[in-house]
Amino acid sequence: MKIAAVETLRLARGITVHAGPVQWLWVRIHAENGLYGTGETYPHPESEEAVVLSRLAPRLIGQDPGRIEGLWASMFDAVSYSGWAGAELRAIAAVDMALWDLLGKTLNVPVYQLLGGATRDRIRTYNTCYDHISFLDEPERLAESLLEQGIGAMKIWPFDPVANETGGQWITPALLRRGLEPLRRIRARFGDEMQVAMEFHGYWNLRCAIEIARACEEYSPMWLEEMLPQDNIAAYRELASNTKLPLTISERLMTTWQHRELMASQAARVVMPDIAWCGGITEARKIANQAATHMLPVAPHNCGGPFLHAATLHLAASVPNLYIAESVRRHYAGDYQGITAPFARPSNGFFPLPPGPGLGVDLLPQVLARPDMTRRKV
Ligand SMILES: [Mg+2]
Known part of the structure; x- marks a missing residue:
């Protein structure tokens, strides 16, 4: 069987997250027999679409879609010489996800079966709080609404408004207290019942990050996530040696090669690849294996669209x-x-195993008919 066509799909209307509006790009890999697989990346669909159609599709059409490792290498070769750590790798990630979906549909098994089978019967989850209830204004009500659904772990980013005021370059004791307030209030009300991950979106310099980390220590958050920009692993090593708390790094690192440096530094206590950014399921699985050899767990980043959710x-x-x-x-x-x-x-904080075949998810017909849908195919 061969790949007959490569298609991109995107909506003009997206959703809003902390960094602003986000749109998803979907990629369909069509096989000669009429089956297709779907993958996804984000947040700049026009750029990612251009890479898929102009650079990757020529490496895909006419090839066997089941040769996923070989196609990954060929796609990487098509973009690597000019620098790959951007829309290029996100485009590869979307195609890779689509190839796994297609292979699962072809063999009529879920993708996790192709990855060696399930190692657990249910999947522990935490909630990232882009919620209708504000973690800044009503942290107790938000935590309570999650606990009512059995979710005992949540992620918040209360220092982001402080970073917006200071550029992440300075902080005062009063601003530290303000940033800590939601965490303090959740702890005061619920004790150990609710685990809280603190997210920083890479906004801080090293000095401020150390001060914030030390101030967080008395409230025992689950982790401190992405306190610094991702580009200086040595600075992360310095931060790790200055706090008792575990660091989680980083959804913005791509490929096993960037993660090699992270793991060699021993700065991270939790590794957080994003399948739609790091290079797809193929690369995320290798990163997870790489983490295991460093005695580290993974907590995959899953803050995109429905196909990333399924792949995760x-x-x-x-x-x-x-x-x-x-x-x-x-x-x-x-x-x-x-x-x-x-x-x-999720039930009591755990998702059931995802359905198949493939990723077990597809776009509904009404999405394809939406007036803000753009489809291109080569
Ligand atoms: Mg994050």
């Missing part, structure tokens, strides 16, 4: 060294509605 659950079902999988209640309970069939909700 398949990876999380399979890799032995899963710490916890990210999910966003607002996404699976709201933003994905009308785009894909509904996803299973």
Whole structure:
């Protein structure tokens, strides 16, 4: 069987996250027999679409779609000489995800089966709080609403408004207290019942990051995520040696090669690849294996669209060294509605194994008919 066509699909209307509006790019890899697989990346679909159609499609059409490793290498070769760590790798990630989906559909098995099978019967999750309830204004009500659904771990970013005021270059004791307030209030009300991950979106310099990390220590957050920009692993090593708390790094690192440096530094206590950014399922699985050899767990980043959500659950079902999988209640309970069939909700903080075949998810017919849909095919 051969790849007959490569198609991109995107909506003009996206969703809003902390960094602003985000749109998803979907890629369909069509086989000669009429089957197709779908992958996804984000957040700049026009750029990613251009790479898929102009640079990657010529390496794909006419090839056997089941040769995923070989096609990954060929796609990487098509973009690597000019520098790959951007839309190029995100485009590869989307195609790679589509190839795994297609292979699963072809063999009529879920993707996690192709990855070696499930290593667990259910997948522990935490909620990233892009929620209708504000973690700044009503942290107790938000935590309570999650606990009512059995979700005992949540991620918040209360220092982001402070970084917006100071550029992440300075902080005062009063600003430290303000940033800590939601974490303090959740701890005061719920004790150890709710685990809280603190997210920083890479906004801080090293000095401020050390001060914030030390101030967080008395409230025992689950982890400190991406306190610094991702480009200086030595600075992260310095931060790690200045706090008792575990660091989680980083959804913005791509490929096994960038993760090699991270793991050699021993700065991270949790490794967080994003399948749609790091190079796809193929690369994320290698990163998880690489982490395992460093005695580290992974907590895959899952803050994109419905196909990333599905792919993350398949990876999380399979890799032995899963710490916890990210999910966003607002996404699976709201933003994905009308785009894909509904996803299973977590029960007592755990997702069931995801369905197949492939990723077990597809775009609904009404999405394809939306007036803001753009489809291109080569
Ligand atoms: Mg993050």
